[in-house]
Amino acid sequence: MKRRESTTYITKYAQQNPSIGEYVQQGGYHGLREALKLSPEKVRQVVLDSKLRGRGGAGFPTGKKWASLPPDAAEQGTILVCNADEGEPGTFKDRYIMERMPFLMLEGLVIAAYAVRAKKIYVYIRGEYPEIAEQLMTAVQAAEAKDYLGDKILGTDFSVSLEIRRGGGSYVVGDETALLSSLMGKRGYPWMKPPFPTEKGAWDLPTVVNNVETISCLPMILAGGADEFAAIGTDSSPGPKLFSISGAVQNPGVYEFPMGVTVWDVIKSAGGVRGNLKAVQIGGTAGPVYTEAALNYRLDYESMKKVGGSLGSGAIVVMDSKTNMAGVLEIIMRFFAEESCGQCFPCRYGTRQLAYMANKIAAGRGKSEYIPLMVETTEVMDAASFCPFGQSVSTPLRTLLEGFGDEIERFIREQEYVKEVV
């Protein structure tokens, strides 16, 4: 199959001061015009055929998610929710889209709303992004003024309204069920699926939750066709992907590549490693911490699964040789303890103890029995946590110990030795 490489599809619309006129000049809203010529069913089919997978982390096929809506969803009053609660550490691609390409996202949202026959869109935006929420509001008004949003869009009978809701600042709310709890004004606790949000979501109505980047892929799919999109990237993970790269690289930032690009290619485009490479964490805080072996890994859903990880949000955190891995352990465990919602026991109590032990280790007051106890704790959390958050803590711990266990254990041992001497 012919592959198209080294072209940008999303970031080509990036503007310093986004204006809707400029966006239209660049070819914006072509996708929406095409979509409105088709029936909603047909639009859903195009998206299904494109094999687009959710960019939020789980990689679930967007077309399939839409297809799981009950037949009478529109009559019940489908709600479309855009998950803009970008809380994953090292991830800032949704922010980049909202800041630089708000109209691409808004166009995608209207296409999605049309496809799932939603009359109401909520953008649930991370509470720590107040300026972006305001910028987005300005963009919404501009789109409404030009009939790209609101009543009778582009002169058709299709109308949809959009509301921006700011989050309360919890990581777990990135999970779609927890997000919907929070959207409804409740405490941001996840709920057990089923029922899936598409069956019974916000206010018990059928609800589709899609990530900002996922939504932003829709205009190009509708403008260029499903085949053209599917031809980008790999067979099972088609399309372009935004990668947030940070840490020990020359030029941290957001970089767009087709799915399946190697880690090294992304690092190279960020100007290469600052210093000597020691470790890379991919996919977010719950992702594995790899050794330099990761440089050859391909960044798509299937390839990452094969190496025991996941593409996640597309975050790449690069660590250089000066990094103390006991410190990395501490940062990661503290993150989980601070962000645990506290609903279920394994996570509420487990993350607290993991953070305590990691903190002691990093502070030079660790004990060698901490390591097996930490592993045992994550086993309990894997088995009994309520949502994926608590189950995911084991991955960074396990990979840190696999790749850097000797260093961490030596760190504990030598500290213990020093203490004995003193």
Place this chain on the structure above:
Amino acid sequence: MARITIDGKKIQVEDGTRILEAADKAGIEIPTLCHHEDLTPAGTCGMCIVEIEGDPSYRRACMTPVQDGMKIRTSTRELRKIRRGLLELVLSAHPDDCLQCIRHGNCELQALAERFELRTLRYDQYTHGLPVDVTAHGVVRDMNKCIGCGRCVHVCEELQTVKAISFYGRGSDTIVSPGKDTDMGSSVCVNCGQCVAYCPVGALHEKEQIDDVWASIENPNLVVAAQIAPSVRVALGEEFGMKPGDLVIGKIYAALRRIGIDIVFDTNFSADLTIMEEGTEFLNLVEKGGPFPLITSCSPGWVKFGETYFPSLTDHISTCKSPQQMMGALIKSYYAETRGIDPEKIVSLSIMPCTAKKYEARRPEMRSSGYQDVDYVLTTRELARMIRQAGIDFSRLTEETADPLMSDYSGAATIFGATGGVMEAALRTAYELKTGERLDHVEFQPVRGLEGIKEAEIPVGGLSVRVAVAHGLSNARMLLEKVADEGKKGNSPYHFIEIMACRGGCIGGGGQPIDNSMRRREERIRGLYREDQDRSVRRSHENPEIQAIYEAYLGAPGSERAHHLLHTHYTRRDPYASVG
């Protein structure tokens, strides 16, 4: 029906049954710290995870419905290890003060720790280090002991719709709280104590007054006069190994005397008195043609709930005090005068199934004798503790009778403890006083039973009286929303409404023995109806001591003196007052 295998045992259960219940039917008890059979499963604790053949993940037995052909294992080596690990995590955040804890010996966490042979704690031990919240009169909140199961929040939000408490904070700092910088005393908490009834540990409990009561008993200058509520007599036995519903009132009288109480009265007497006053209030309304409905006022949790959430309906709440407060006022007036005792030297003590009664006794209106009418309120559980402290073998006590003057009672009084009981008692008397006829059957089946809202039309003379009975404050809310809506249009769907704050009525009060499940509540209700059936007098107006008190002291129902001593008024409250 679904055919499933649990731990090798094949059973058939109805489709949709959750694994935990199915296992229970198979005689297998899957451990849990958060789930309670009366509540919607929330799945917070994770103790109940099980293995299902062909499923790579563990599943929560409390939430997962069975499917035909399912093969479930509930106690593998791996599961036991995880459960013990989980318990170890929970205990690491729990204070090591079991011996001082109010729930010692009746704690679900303690029981599981014992069951899973938890002998060491390898984790860092910590607590929230928060002060114990003793600001409410009925319920104490000790967040250092909270394990975070969420039963109390569920009960308060969903079953009671009081919404006094919710989760606050995040992760391991999560606590149950009435709000930022708010305490229970200034919150909308109605002190119903249903959170206490479902708390698996000692995080929420009654505010004890045992020491004060001992001090009064031991003071030779004081006369301690006690009263016992209807529903205590069918529940206290549970604390001493007897069955729920066993009638132990004769033993309670004996135990109180053994403890050193000077005078033993019975709240059932003042329940009959309530019927006289409230029945008259109702019949007067009928004479005047309204305004309806009249709503009962026996349940102090409900009264505060009504004042808070339905301030527009406070004029409809009966002005009658609750039986506890009527008795309290009479102890320091009628009894004191009759026996020539200085009321200042009387300590009025009540034994109640209820934590809200502690709050009610301290309402500023409740001083019509010139003194605080009820000085101390002990819950059923506290009385049990006193009996044990006194070294009394309760089950071997010989039954005694209470002291005359204010202890005789009818069957109508005893059923006050069950939902629908006040209504039934009132109907018995109102019917006979209004029509002058004698009822062939005193039992009003439509107001009995555990349906959340019960409705009936009862012909009383020329009038077809529309009545409604609600128990549990969510049911009360539903009923009153209808009443308030219709009221705006100038209509009343009912003439007379009975509301009890707790599900099942007082027998399920927040002060009753724990386990306080609906199963037990049903047994207690049966016990009350049995006693009603066995009483020779079953109508409040036929209670000879009631007839005597009107003749000797009160005059007639609704008289000036009755009004002064036995009636009260209500305060409209702002639910957001404490939010500021």
